Amino acid sequence: METIELKKLGGAVIYGVMAIFIIVIVASLIFSVTLRFTSLQESSIALLVSIISFISLFIGGFMSGGKGKQKGWMLGGTTGVVYTLIIFLFQYLGHDSLFSMQQVVYHICYTLTAMMGGILGVNLSGGKKEA
Template sequence: MEAKKFGVSVLYGVIAILLLAVISSLIFSLILHFTDTQEKSIRLLVTIISFFSVFAGGFICGGKGKQKGWLIGGSTGLLYSIIILMYQYLGHSSFFSMEQLIYHICYILTAMMGGVLGVNILSGHAHSS
């Protein structure tokens, strides 16, 4: 895979993740603001949507890259985690906690799975065993 195609695919995946995160954050902030819902009561839903967003980003980048889904999906998840780490470190002067580190490792693995499925489903190169 040429570097340009790889980079564009990863960029598409990260942009998809960030767009889904912004949209879901807006929806949850409106729900929290205009209802009596407490943040702790929707924590699981927020986590599920976070994993879905990362999976969708991996799926999109895998479909765009058309090969090496595990590598391109993992790169997308890694770049997303690095962006979040930079925001947290530069904006709040703190590194990942152990819990956050585990979440981000799982995000990378989830993006890898999305990348593999994206390559196999969207590119039409499904391999039969």
Template sequence: MQNRLFTSALYGILTILILVILASLVSSTILRFTSIEEGNFTWILLGFSFLAVFVGGFISGGRSGQKGWLAGGTTAVLYTLVIFFVQFLGFNEAFDAQQWLIHSGYLIAAVFGGIFGVNVRGESY
């Protein structure tokens, strides 16, 4: 179970990172070639981030086959650690209160994604 949980969480994180990179490319292209300002895009990108974490939890839960809440939660915690280490080691800044709230929301979204992922899969082996 431990090995399956970790590998499913890695698939979830990989899915999240791919979706976030694609969203970043699309949004930067839109910001570059239109007159839309970055302030107008903040809520859209935040919503897409929650969707990406939900999908990552969904993939993780589906791949684990059981305990989707744990697979999704593990995915969210590992994703938060990756973001924290990049921000802390790369920019020498810790999380502020707003970021802790956002990442707590990511945890909830990924847990629900993991639960739905296990239930959509429908079988455990």
């Protein structure tokens, strides 16, 4: 691969990861305010948190695929892996704990979801159809 193409693909992945974190931060703020000022419990919104997580990974993959315009499965997958790596490092370095088996399964599913988003992003952006 050429250096210019690698920069384009890397930029697309960073764009997707930033989109994921923006969505997650906004959702976290909304959930924390809701939990603080209502009688809702954290367990009552657990499913909604999971759904928002999957949607944010799909959108991040979609945006990276759309920006890269080729190899959507790779861009989306890389976006999901970078997100997982950042979360893992935060958890390991900040809280001194590894992923549980449940978290590993979630993050594999997150990466697959981001891959699907990347494929769709390439195909809807008018990029190469080999996604």
